[in-house]
Amino acid sequence: MFSQEVYWQRRKQLHKLIKGGLLLFPGNEESAMNYRANTYHFRQDSTFLYFFGLNQPGLAAICDLDSGEDILYGDDLTIEDIVWEGEKPGMREKANSIGVEIIRGASAFGNDVKAAIKSGRAVQILPPYRGDGVIRLAEVFGSAVEKVNSFVSEDFIKAVVTLRSVKDQYEVKEIEKAVDVSYIMHTTAMKMGFPGNYERELAGAIEGIALSHGGPVSFPVILSMDGQILHNHNHDNELVEGRMVITDAGAESSMGYAGDITRTFPVGGKFSTRQKDIYQIVLDANMNAIKNCAPGVRNLDLHLGASKVIAGGLKDLGLLKGNVDEIVAAGAHALFFPHGLGHMMGLDVHDMEGLGENYVGYNDTIKRSDQFGLAYLRLGRELEPGFVITIEPGIYFIPTLIDIWKKENKHAAFINYSKVEEYIDFGGVRIEDDILITDSGYKVLGTPIPKTVDEVEKTMNG
Ligand code: GLY
Numbered sequence: 001m002f003s004q005e006v007y008w009q010r011r012k013q014l015h016k017l018i019k020g021g022l023l024l025f026p027g028n029e030e031s032a033m034n035y036r037a038n039t040y041h042f043r044q045d046s047t048f049l050y051f052f053g054l055n056q057p058g059l060a061a062i063c064d065l066d067s068g069e070d071i072l073y074g075d076d077l078t079i080e081d082i083v084w085e086g087e088k089p090g091m092r093e094k095a096n097s098i099g100v101e102i103i104r105g106a107s108a109f110g111n112d113v114k115a116a117i118k119s120g121r122a123v124q125i126l127p128p129y130r131g132d133g134v135i136r137l138a139e140v141f142g143s144a145v146e147k148v149n150s151f152v153s154e155d156f157i158k159a160v161v162t163l164r165s166v167k168d169q170y171e172v173k174e175i176e177k178a179v180d181v182s183y184i185m186h187t188t189a190m191k192m193g194f195p196g197n198y199e200r201e202l203a204g205a206i207e208g209i210a211l212s213h214g215g216p217v218s219f220p221v222i223l224s225m226d227g228q229i230l231h232n233h234n235h236d237n238e239l240v241e242g243r244m245v246i247t248d249a250g251a252e253s254s255m256g257y258a259g260d261i262t263r264t265f266p267v268g269g270k271f272s273t274r275q276k277d278i279y280q281i282v283l284d285a286n287m288n289a290i291k292n293c294a295p296g297v298r299n300l301d302l303h304l305g306a307s308k309v310i311a312g313g314l315k316d317l318g319l320l321k322g323n324v325d326e327i328v329a330a331g332a333h334a335l336f337f338p339h340g341l342g343h344m345m346g347l348d349v350h351d352m353e354g355l356g357e358n359y360v361g362y363n364d365t366i367k368r369s370d371q372f373g374l375a376y377l378r379l380g381r382e383l384e385p386g387f388v389i390t391i392e393p394g395i396y397f398i399p400t401l402i403d404i405w406k407k408e409n410k411h412a413a414f415i416n417y418s419k420v421e422e423y424i425d426f427g428g429v430r431i432e433d434d435i436l437i438t439d440s441g442y443k444v445l446g447t448p449i450p451k452t453v454d455e456v457e458k459t460m461n462g
Contacts, residue, residue, distance in 0.1 A: 001054075001098075007099055008098070011051050017159035020122055021066070022062050022064055025052060026045075027056075027061070050163075054094055056094075059073065062112065070102065071102040071103070071112070072094070073106050073108060074091050109140065165344065165387060166384065166387065171346065174256075175253070178446075179447070182259035182260075186261055186449050186450075189202045189247045193239060193268070194269065195238075197238070197239050199223055199235035200236065203221045207249075213251060215254050218258035222246065222248035223245065224237065224246060227394075228428040229398075230396070230428075231248075239267045242267070243266075244264050244265065244266050246263075247264070249261065259434060260349050261449060265456050274426070276453055279453060283452065283453075285306040285393035286433065288309050289302045290435060290444060293441065295383055299361075299380055299382075299389065306393045307337060310337050310395060311332075331371045332415055335401065335402065335410075337393060338373045339377075340379070342432070343378040343390055353378070361377070361381060363381050366380045385437055387436075388434060389434075391433055391435055392430055394430030395428065396428035397420070431451060
């Protein structure tokens with residue numbers, strides 16, 4: 001955990017940003033897998049972690065904006081808990097560790113909220129995202145489950161987004177720890193990338209690396225020769241020569257901060273000419289976008305810049321035709337690059353996505369596009385010092401999408417469909433790094449992970 005001062009200061013900032021009422025922070029509870037006592041890995045709510053730092057179930061908190069008090073709710077362990085789960089710090093010790101003076105029992109949370117509602121005070125929540133959390137809040141509010149969202153506060157969301165968007169030096173250190181573990185994960189996957197191995201062996205090995213370094217993975221491992229499926233969690237293929245493997249995976253630090261890295265390598269450790277051609281275009285797009293990272297730059301423009309590198313490269317290979325600016329303006333390149341360049345990263349791998357993507361990535365001047373591909377850009381707004389973002393361009397050959405567009409003759413002025421058909425079984429390439437925006441530019445976080453053709457081949461064969 002960070003020092004109590006860090007959490008105390010964060011809450012102090014929050015108190016300054018919103019006027020009046022109660023801010024509720026229901027921590028997450030254990031989540032049952034197949035029966036109540038057999039639970040998934042516990043994951044605390046990220047906003048609770050940010051302001052209250054305690055990574056255990058059974059907790060809730062309130063910031064009372066009128067009195068200026070912060071209150072932590074929870075119970076000390078029973079002897080039964082201690083027998084089954086061991087000794088843990090008591091509530092007073094927990095509260096001290098985060099600079100909270102007032103503690104109350106878990107059941108007082110509902111009573112305090114009910115009393116506040118009864119006396120007409122503004123009770124504000126962030127959007128709940130777990131079913132059990134919604135039910136719990138409905139009980140506390142004495143409302144129907146469908147009415148819980150009426151307590152969601154835009155002011156609360158915006159204040160949290162303002163604070164969590166800018167990472168301090170301690171948070172950046174945590175993210176770097178996660179990326180450093182991700183380095184081991186990715187170089188391990190590369191070294192295992194030979195015919196006869198199964199995707200699941202690579203996926204299992206790298207997930208184990210994350211666990212052995214103290215955190216789980218920051219999201220379910222994406223690892224497949226079928227990299228054209230953007231979020232492919234299926235790991236059943238046996239690796240075969242001639243295919244490429246996309247590994248999109250990261251560790252979570254023991255304090256909950258994410259790493260999120262993607263590398264693509266050729267099965268067998270040697271790029272063919274065709275693989276190298278496509279890979280180099282994606283690498284150019286990745287490196288060009290990173291080079292242009294700086295405060296004041298709109299991520300939307302980085303995305304469009306990467307799209308132009310991709311369109312230009314595919315034009316040189318004969319898959320696209322016409323003017324590159326016009327190709328990108330029309331969205332024809334999205335046949336091959338149908339997702340956004342990247343997203344914010346922090347305590348969530350898609351940081352704060354649960355609060356509403358548009359609050360995080362867009363604002364009054366930069367609105368989300370509804371064009372296919374560009375519409376998936378999670379972050380369009382201007383970058384600021386302290387933002388941590390991913391840069392993750394890709395090129396994919398998605399047979400069903402190609403089929404549909406071809407039948408519709410979509411963007412036929414720009415797409416050379418007969419040439420595209422030659423790549424139909426190619427799969428995909430994505431290359432992703434985690435970037436801190438600094439006062440003067442950017443920093444690529446963590447130990448550099450092999451990325452050029454030469455570096456990848458050397459790692460695989462070394
Ligand atoms: N790396 C997974 C994602 O960005 O969705």
